[in-house]
Amino acid sequence: QSVLTQPPSVSGAPGQRVTISCTGSSSNIGAGYGVHWYQQLPGTAPKLLIYGNSNRPSGVPDRFSGSKSGTSASLAISGLQAEDEADYYCQSYDSSLIASVFGTGTKVTVL
Amino acid sequence: QVQLVESGGGVVQPGRSLRLSCTASGFSISPYALHWVRQAPGKGLEWVAIISYDGSQKYYADSVKGRFTISRDNSQNTLNLQMNSLRAEDTAVYHCVRERRVVAGDAFDIWGQGTMVTVSS
Numbered sequence: 462q463s464v465l466t467q468p469p470s471v472s473g474a475p476g477q478r479v480t481i482s483c484t485g486s487s488s489n490i491g492a493g494y495g496v497h498w499y500q501q502l503p504g505t506a507p508k509l510l511i512y513g514n515s516n517r518p519s520g521v522p523d524r525f526s527g528s529k530s531g532t533s534a535s536l537a538i539s540g541l542q543a544e545d546e547a548d549y550y551c552q553s554y555d556s557s558l559i560a561s562v563f564g565t566g567t568k569v570t571v572l
Numbered sequence: 573q574v575q576l577v578e579s580g581g582g583v584v585q586p587g588r589s590l591r592l593s594c595t596a597s598g599f600s601i602s603p604y605a606l607h608w609v610r611q612a613p614g615k616g617l618e619w620v621a622i623i624s625y626d627g628s629q630k631y632y633a634d635s636v637k638g639r640f641t642i643s644r645d646n647s648q649n650t651l652n653l654q655m656n657s658l659r660a661e662d663t664a665v666y667h668c669v670r671e672r673r674v675v676a677g678d679a680f681d682i683w684g685q686g687t688m689v690t691v692s693s
Contacts, residue, residue, distance in 0.1 A: 499680070
């Protein structure tokens with residue numbers, strides 16, 4: 462059972478901006494632990510997309526951005542492209558569980 | 573090329589055991605904590621276990637505690653997962669993952685492609 466909640470799906474037309482929320486609690490995101498985001502293209506392993514709430518690894522387009530506030534975090538994709546169709550997961554650490562935790566996952570569809 | 577390659581998956585009956593391995597190439601695993609993360613068919617990601625860089629600390633998800641054991645051999649650049657008393661709900665792709673210390677936490681920066689474990693009679 463995931464302790465980080467994401468919307469099951471979001472969609473947008475090419476060029477539009479979409480956002481994905483990740484809601485946690487005082488034992489994970491709200492405790493100050495960083496939030497990281499992963500992109501999973503169909504049939505492939507997840508790939509690190511955003512680390513430390515808002516930082517992009519080398520090679521990740523600046524269309525992807527992350528933010529965090531309180532017990533929640535968000536991933537924004539601007540200038541949506543067909544290649545962005547994938548599942549997206551947030552991840553953090555939970556001090557009550559003494560475990561890394563993932564979000565429930567969000568499927569992004571480009572209309 | 574920095575990569576992680578898992579092996580050892582397959583079909584196993586409930587209650588039996590299986591041992592997964594993960595071999596790193598292109599880097600030494602010695603400085604890094606390593607994890608196993610699994611994904612059941614059509615489902616989301618589930619963290620399974622972590623082992624510290626030197627093997628001295630290990631933590632498990634409640635769903636596998638007491639049944640799974642994570643270990644590593646830094647001299648062989650390998651990570652292992654011994655899975656005992658397997659259940660149908662353990663059916664998943666198991667990924668070996670490298671943890672990297674980053675600003676505001678530890679992120680999973682390198683993922684293996686995964687090995688499929690199917691628990692079925």
